[in-house]
Amino acid sequence: MSIFFCRSKNILFCCLILAVLSGCSFKSQPAQYHTLSAIDRSEKQVSGRSNFTVMIGPVLLPETLRRPQIAVRTGDTGIAFLEFDKWAGSLRDDTKRVMVENMGILLNDAGGIVVSDDMPVEPDYRIWASVTRFDGMLNDSVRLNAVWTLKDQKNQRVISMNPFFVQQPVTADGVSDMVMAHSLAIASLCREMADAILNLR
Numbered sequence: 001m002s003i004f005f006c007r008s009k010n011i012l013f014c015c016l017i018l019a020v021l022s023g024c025s026f027k028s029q030p031a032q033y034h035t036l037s038a039i040d041r042s043e044k045q046v047s048g049r050s051n052f053t054v055m056i057g058p059v060l061l062p063e064t065l066r067r068p069q070i071a072v073r074t075g076d077t078g079i080a081f082l083e084f085d086k087w088a089g090s091l092r093d094d095t096k097r098v099m100v101e102n103m104g105i106l107l108n109d110a111g112g113i114v115v116s117d118d119m120p121v122e123p124d125y126r127i128w129a130s131v132t133r134f135d136g137m138l139n140d141s142v143r144l145n146a147v148w149t150l151k152d153q154k155n156q157r158v159i160s161m162n163p164f165f166v167q168q169p170v171t172a173d174g175v176s177d178m179v180m181a182h183s184l185a186i187a188s189l190c191r192e193m194a195d196a197i198l199n200l201r
Helices: 002-025 091-106 175-198
Strands: 032-034 052-060 069-073 079-087 112-116 125-136 141-152 157-169
Touching (some): 032 175, 052 091, 069 175, 091 112, 091 125, 091 175, 125 175, 141 175, 157 175
Parallel strands (some): 032 079, 052 125
Antiparallel strands (some): 069 079, 125 141, 141 157
């Protein structure tokens, strides 16, 4: 009886050791972190002039995008969140950061200085953006829907409210390719904003 009990304990002990070793050998997949990118700064030369200032913000995003996982459309009404592909920071803050960088590059030749709304300056112009959709499908396209407002901050006058829509193709089937399409969609929005300001100068 005691021999059987000892053998049972040994078998149980061996099973526990195998279970622990198996758990160590099958590690969970590491998460990949992504960030948006601005347009190529080499396209513009640095200007020494400072003729006007533009403030970007606030930038509002839907509640569904206020999480680290990257959103992927699964149909007209379906949406999924990638467990192992995440934004490196807040998508809202990253979107505003890239908008500031893009606008600074696009307005540089005209002497424009672009800052975010957390800077203690009184700008000449201010831009608000309310994003209603910013997601896509792998190996398909990214959609950016927004309404942006341009204000003459000095005179406290709203110049225009503008709807914006772009469907940016995703050129390959990787998540990084879809993230690049997100960046290109923001670049299209910024070009429209920059043109509106330049037309006022």
